[in-house]
Amino acid sequence: MQSSRTFFDPALVEKSGSAFIREDKVDEALARLIPNVRITKGRFSCPGFAEQRDLVWNHMDQNHRPLIHRTYGEAMRMFVGERSAFSLTRFGGWPAVIPVFDGHYKDNGFYQILCLFGLIVVVVIIETNKDADGTRMDVDWAIASHKFLRFVHPILDRRLQRLNDVQNREDEQIRHRRVELRTKGYRFVTDEPDFLNSNAMANNVVFPPLASAFSVPIVAWSDGEVRQVDVGDRGYLVRRTGDAIEVWPAICPHEGAALKTTDLHGRVARCPWHGLEFGPRVLRPEGGPLTMCGAELTLVDGKLLVSPATVRPT
Ligand code: FES
Ligand SMILES: [Fe+2]
Secondary structure, three states, rough: OHHHHHHHHHHHHHOOOOOOOOOHHHHHHHHHHOOOOEEEEEEEEEEEEOOOHHHHHHHOOOOOHHHHHOOOOOHHHHEOOEEEEEEEEEEOOOOOEEEEEEEEEEEEEEEEEEOOOOOOOEEEEEEEEEEEEEEEEEEEEEEEHHHHOHHHHHHHHHHHHHHHHHHHHHHHHHHHHHHHHHOOEEEEHOOOOOHHHHHHOOOOEEEEOOOOEEEEEEOOOOOOOOOEEEEEEEEEEEEEOOOOOEEEEEEEEOOOEOOOOHEEOEEEEEOOOOEEEOOEEEOOEEEEEEEOOOOEEEEEEEEEEEEEEOOOOO
């Protein structure tokens, strides 16, 4: 019998110590695995109005899925490495869980391998490519099972088509936002994405230096009033509380989502992308400065002053 080791590129194993199964060997592997196998192929393609690195980051980021996609049940990452991750995903509203493996097997390509109830294997290959209009995403899948379950294949195939279409449209807001912020000088730790940094709930936004100082009068605000204060290329949510103010970022420091006054729930701001919650920073007259979103905030003579951050000697 042929060794399964031949399904890997030996040069790759030699070079990096690990390798994913070769694309051209996937069908053969499925046929050896499942007796009387039937394999159904499907494809979804769409333009991606974002940079390739944003498509890659977006695919690796698990935490947005239950919040951005209504089609998504709860999913738990059980393992993350730089190039791969393993998750358990709930099947719709059912008390059933599907194991899902994600692998970044080449610069612009992913495997996603899942198994439904031990009976049907789905291998998805996702590629992002540059074309004349920007980027394109091509998603190819193979649905494999014993032939007695072949009647399920067209149903699954249509579901995968629909899922890819809907989820891709829902993801556009996230990818676009990064492109938009980059034009203003923002950068992201996840500009070189891997499964580790894309799943870390850390402050991944690198704010550009604020070009000049801004002064925002708040004396005319009524007590308890909340406003969004946009200054230059960044923004804050500000609530007047007596002589002091409470401040939240209007640009989420995790991955740059826009936070609005409607995202405030009492004293907690909840980000719509990954669900991060922030309490306010409190700024009192002549207090501070407090540093937020890469700028310094002070409250002087009833005015909120937003100034470029000073680099202090360490
Ligand atoms: S952008 Fe991820 S929690 Fe806000
Ligand atoms: Fe998504």
